[in-house]
Amino acid sequence: MAVLGLYNYFIFAVLLMIGLYCILARTNIIKSLIGLTIFQGAVFLLYISTDKIDGGTAPIIQEGVENQIFANPLPQVLILTAIVVGISTTALALAVTVRIKEAYGTIEEDKIQEMDREL
Amino acid sequence: MIFSEADTILYALVIPLVGAIAIALAGRWPNVRETVTLTTAVCLAVVVWSLVPSLQAGGRPELQLGEMLPGLRIAFKVEPLGMLFAALASGLWIVNSVYSIGYMRGNNEKNQTRFYICFAIALAAAVGVAFSANLLTLFIFYEVLTISTYPLVAHKGDEATVRSARVYMGILLGTSIGLLLPAMIWTYSIAGTLDFTPGGILEGKIAEPLVGLLLLMFAFGIGKAALMPIHRWLPAAMVAPTPVSALLHAVAVVKAGVFTVTKVFVYIFGIDFLFNQPSHRLIIWFACFTIVVSSFIALRQTNLKRLLAYSTIGQLSYVVLAASVLKPLSEVGASMHMMAHAFGKITLFFAAGAIYVASKKTEITDMRGIGRRMPWTMAAFAVGALSMIGVPPTGGFISKWYILGGAIQDDNYLALATLVASTLLNAAYFLPFIFAAFLYEEDVKPVKPHGEAPWPMVAALTFTALLTFAFFLFHQPIADLEAQILVK
Amino acid sequence: MTLYDQLPALVVVVLLFTAPITYMLRLHGFPWFSAMAAVVTSFVVACSLAATTIGGETIIYEMGGWPAPYGIVLHIDALSALMAMLITGASSAALIFGAKSLADEVGEETAPAFFAAWLLCTAGLVGMVITGDAFNIFVFMEISSLSTYVLISAGPDRRALISTYRYIVMGTVGATFYLIGVGFLYMVTGTLNTADLAERVGQVEDIRLVLVAAGFVSVGLAIKAAVFPLHSWMPNAYTFAPNAVTVFIAAASTKVSLYVLMRVDYAIFQNSIANHDIQLTFFLVPLGVLALFAGSMLAIYEKNLKRLLAYSSVAQIGYIALGISMTSVAGLTGAIVHMFNHGLIKGGMFMAVACLALRYRTVNVANLAGAGKAMPWTMAAFVVGGLGLIGVPLTPGFISKWYLVLAALDEGWLGALLVAIILISSLLAVIYVWKAIEVAYFGEPRSNAVPVTEEAPLVMLIPTWIVVLAGIWIALDTSVTVGLASIAAKTLLGVEL
């Protein structure tokens, strides 16, 4: 039973591995960017799995209800910020990808490297 | 004089810099530029020489500029060694300016303005090195001297000069930043200060084996003293025009090197402390090795300027040897030799320059019988050569006499043997050339028949030759001035 | 609350306030002007902050009025004030200098977006430097990184795009590593405020998570700071970014990540993890030494002048890393002083290169031959900068080398080795600086190269020479920089002033 408590962290580690592998191993730019979103998604999972408390609910305080255990709001705030940071980075990266496609005609990093090496 | 001594030091530093700016402004009118150079040289000499009387009376003028690092100030203090070097440098600058005007005009070299500007900055650096009160200020001006002489060495600008200027810069910058800087910082971290104090600042603060290491770092850190393994920059600098070689060898660069070595021995380590450290013998071994080997190499040289270069390496090691014998007589001998060598070597270089301007000849082998065509130049050359060998009527004899006396006091037979052997070797590579120049017929016809070199060059030549004689006659006041180093 | 108490917030708020305005008003030339005005005001505020903190006291400013561990707190001491001054100074100098070269490289149409991004990059860097909250550092790190990506991608050459892409991937991975580190720290301490973290990290019983957190934070920041093995994004990013942008990011951006590394390592981990200084030494010394040699060797064989300077920046960052790894007051002072000095030297040199690029249209060392005669003032600035890299006295480089060697000497035999390495790499610096100088002064301009005759425009020369002279001034009178740096080192190490 105790090990199950660590399952979130295990999944966090596996997702990080997949994300990093996708970034490093794949030469296609868009595939690497998707890898990057997975990589960042894993971190969100880490933060949010710290806020869970047994028997707790979402931290919204109704008037009537007394001594209700609430989940920890702080990691949620941090992750709200991190999600928006993630999407902004992806949007910027995709804009750069479109420009790279127009400038180089391909979005395969190895082909681009060859084209640059000829210069 | 009218203004206080501290101001004198300040003016001594500022005059050459102002001169450099004035030369830069007067760049387009050669005559104005030359007169500005001369007037600056004369003013500097007057200002520097005005300090001599107060020095002889035992005064030590001081000047504090500002605090560069906490606990380390940019400060100046004039003491006998510094006075001698500054007087020498400023005096010979006048002569060198006169000579270089003739040389530049004779050879119509290009970008002469840059030449004079760098010359003035180099002199300012030399005076700065002479008057500095602590090792940090000395290091600053030492580096300024290196950088300001680079454009002079790379004057011609063609591929060969640039490559040898690269060697010049590489070795000098490399040794100074590679060895001198860490040695300086190590001394600071041990002694807590870098000020030159009579009797040294390292007394009892450093264990035996490290003293040797620190000593070697200093000796080889000061690249300008041209000890054997790091001497290659001197012959490489021969590509420069002759007035620059004269500056390099006689007036500023090498003098700054040996001056720093002596100052470090006397004021950083302290004579007594260093004397009873067995590891100071290392320096004597290196100096003797350099003297002997450089004289042998000089024997095989055919190019006149390279021959003089290797003879300079030898003579410098005389001073280092004298300084490292650590006896009162030899310390005085070291400073005397600095002076004597300056006069002798500058005459030789002027002569070499004159021969080149007049007959475009550089190799000794085709200079037979040149004495007939250029009697005054060759006469001066002979006097210079005699001074190098140490024959009595010239100044060289005096300084060698003092160094020998010091060596005997310390009954250091190795030093004695080296001195005698090198004197013979000097004679071996100077005298045959002089005889050939005067006695033999001219076998290699010059490009066009020529007489003497232009008059300003000849005038400078003879003046420095006379100086060697004058030094022989009136060396006593200088000796007393230098003796003040030894008193605690 | 007088204006004087609001200064800590104002240094960032001024920039954030002007950014949307710059983006919205599309009048000709207005974006540059409003950006420059905002950055200069922020520089003035940063200087006054430095004035207050030079006495050694630390300013605490609670954001939103909430007390320390609950709200976000700005924590400004001598080190952050010095860094804020460096960032805003470099930004204003680069902006004033870059007016002409930016107009040439960045079109009129994207100018509002570009200068708004410039403002936000400065705001992000300054925000990172003054904040006292670990997560807030991440947010402002993202602001500065994103705007740096925008600034670099505005470069004229198409390779600017691919180098921006690589910088985005590595920068985001680095920032996410930092985030993971902060997450682990939060899990074991429950707080995000740096001061609060420092106390509570000591009381954590199982040390394993804290060590891994320290590892993640250090690696993340090493990627952002382009420490040697993780620096591959930096040379291309500096080379293909617009010239004025290179001047700014070369002088400021990598140093801020080193600042955060220093603050995290010394403020949080120093007194909590047992033998933290040994771990730090084992982490930074090899990286620093590698950076020194690899950076210098790569610079020697580099043809493109901007990439040559970028590789030399990798080497200089190696110096700073060595300084940080020495965990002694002199070592830290050396590292902090070198951060400031290198910012000045490299800023000046990149300005000179920008002037050359404006006239010669290329920054390839080979065809800059004869620049010494054609553009004497620019080349003189470049030479003085080069001497600064070597560490010749009368240049800022000498002061930082002085402190680094002094600190290394008290480290015993390892220190002596470090001294040798530091000096050998400055000799390598002699080689690559002299290579450029020789070509410029003694090289013969190729026949087909278009002859360049006139000097760089005055509006670019004056800022260059102001930066160069400022460098020489702080080499002579080090009271400000070394004063602030030693106070900062003492506060970081907890030694009383």
Added chain:
Amino acid sequence: MITIVFSLFLLTMLVIVAVGILRTDNLFTAVMLSGIFSLIMAANFFILDAADVALTEAVIGAGISTVLFLGALALTAEYDRSPPVGTWVPLLTSSALGGVIIFATLQAPRLGDPNAVVHKHVAPWYLDRTPELIDVPNVVTAVLASFRGYDTLGEVFVVFIACIGVMSLLGRVRPRRDSIEEDEFDKRTDNLRHHLIPRVVGKMLVPFIVLFGLYVQFHGDFGPGGGFQAGALIAAGVILYSLLEGGPRGRELVPEWFSSLLVALGAFTYTCVGVVSMAMGGRFLDYSVLSHDPVHGQHMGILIIEAGVGMTVTGVMITIFHAFSRRGIR
């Protein structure tokens, strides 16, 4: 107990989808799978009692990011990929990373155990003091907007930079593109026109989506919601409309200058609230000085900055989508 079972199932699904993304060669599938990845992540967050984050992840992760990826994919028209490059180094580094994390988290506090340090130090203060200090039911919004308002300000500017970046990259009128044939692209975009049924149903839905967005915007204090989610939802509605009606019509609905104005205005409002609170004698972003009674001031402050955030995020998402779609049409 139920949460453990659910989270086990969903987390494993997460990993399966991630591996699916890694292995598929077709980029289009990879993008759709990343949409599914975000959706499962949102479900996960909901199970871990993070309602706000679940909503945000669903809207931004599944909605907006998939649309952006598809937009980029349409422009780069890239179908399949070349074989993966040498897989040893990436495999080694990622497994090392994973190993370090697993080694470290073995001693990490168990999921949901109440006496973990995290629930002891700062969090309880927020939960106890929010009713008294800010009196807002949703504690997450209270912390987001007021206690850590400076973070959210930074975040608004991150989104602002994303918009600036995309505008500076794709803003310029593009040179003739040669990668996809001219007619090919136009044929594809207008053949959406004769999809009658989706257009009718879609246009019927758009108002409700925008209405729901506005509800989320102003409901943020009471239930999960707030500026970011609202902005993304409204933008999703507008994007749906311009998808159905084609780019030009979409730009008539929300013109270019208006969305840029929204972006700048939102960020500007947020900073102005801070500056006003400084002018009125409080610290930067201290809402209690905004009106006579501090709690009322907090309400007003939170309302305004949430509006600012909503404006910015809507403006940014719409501008970015238009930048991508306008880039294709020629």
Added chain:
Amino acid sequence: MDLLLDIASAILLLTGGFFVFVGGFGVMRMPEFFTRMHAASLTDTGGAALILLGLMLQGGLTLVPFKLAAIFLFLFLTSPTASYALANAALLSGVSTACRNETGAPLPENEVDSADSKPASKSVAKTSASRTSGRKTTAKQAAEQAAPKAAARKASKKAAKKPAGKAAKKPARKAAKKAAGKPAGKKS
């Protein structure tokens, strides 16, 4: 009274669940794209409706049933539209209606036709399996995107069939008519 409600909602939930299960199973078993899409879309709307009804019964008289009703209405509208859009786009972009056995291996007599249809149908099927209301917009988006892939494939198909002559000239609709005639016979 509430026991009755519980039983009713249990029945509804179970049938809804069964519908969705059948849908999923159908997607696995059906030979080609359109039949698979047919299975998934029908059960999706029906199953979701039943589940929501079951939950409404559980909710009692609070606000919850009305919210569930709103969701039901929304699903009821968007789900069929999405399926229609998907089918329309697939038909337009010429997704072939050739049949295959359950292991995905092409049946013997129409190698040529199905050779290039496999990648298209496999990927499109997977996207249809991921239908959720939250991404209604993206489903439409998917349909619009499917077209370019088909266009590229059509070009390659033209090239592949050059030797076969007459088939190359036909537009996609012809392929669809041919496929419609075949599935009846093919189902094993």
